[in-house]
Amino acid sequence: SAAKLFFAYGLGNALTFPMSVGATTVLNPERPTPAAMFALMNKYNPSIFYGVPTLFAAMLNDESLKAQRGGARLRVCTSAGEALPESVGNAWKTRFGVDILDGVGSTELLHIFLSNAPGDIKYGCSGRPVPGYNVRLVNEAGADVPDGEVGELLVDAPSAGEGYWNQRSKSRRTFEGHWTRTGDKYIRDADGRYTFCGRSDDMFKVSGIWVSPFEVESALITHPAVLEAAVVPEADSEGLLKPKAFVVLRAGAKTDGLDGALKEHVKQKIGVWKYPRWIETVEALPKTETGKIQRFKLRDGDTAKP
Incomplete structure (x- = not known):
């Protein structure tokens, strides 16, 4: 619909979510430079913009584009792919007057399973579990860890895959009954928000x-x-x-x-x-x-x- 125009340079949720509500999606197959992004946003005037943290940071820090505002109808942005730094989220909100909803999903789970939400945003964290998804943090022995301790994130998801094509060993390591290992290390606070620490092999x-x-x-x-x-x-x-x-x-x-x-x-x-x-x-x-x-x-x- 004309009232709902999404803009993104990738696929995934940026394509499937708009389809679910009959919205229009603009996809950019070219290299996402800040100048190209602003030009397309000015042309199509989207209400929602999908990006990744490095793109948001690049758009904020290009000195030649400081006058750009992203279009009059822009009301919210979403970020995934990597964790959004708190400083980038705050700087974007200050300049553009709209929030970035940071969340995390994966190919194995198809869908975002942790996310900030309108009215419930804390920059620097990945938010809370999306309705329909259950999550756990476990230590190396597979035991649940308490609030304030680092653990690997496991997700119980209705959208989880069955396994990897012709990769039985990897499938057995990742898909454990109802639970899917994400390979991400997180910490949970007392309010039930999850903060990304790093990939298991990066920690x-x-x-x-x-x-x-x-x-x-x-x-x-x-x-x-x-x-x-x-x-x-x-x-x-x-x-x-x-x-x-x-x-x-x-x-x-x-x-x-x-x-x-x-x-x-x-x-x-x-x-x-x-x-x-x-x-x-x-x-x-x-x-x-x-x-x-x-x-x-x-x-x-x-x-x-x-």
């Missing part, structure tokens, strides 16, 4: 304490010199894992003394044991076509190209 311990790469990255991007950041584990001279950060700097950022300034900034934000012991400046972070940071490439030393 690591420093001095016996779990370190969330996402938490360190979110702290780094609040520094005025940093545009993007990614954190991976690196072994020190004693073979102990510590955080290593790769950062993309904003245009014109001063580099004198920046290494020490960023370390101190993270210490003040989230704690002295979580700060990156090494910081490497790169021109771009490796990403998938949909904008997800490929941390495994950084762990493997591939920092040359996105």
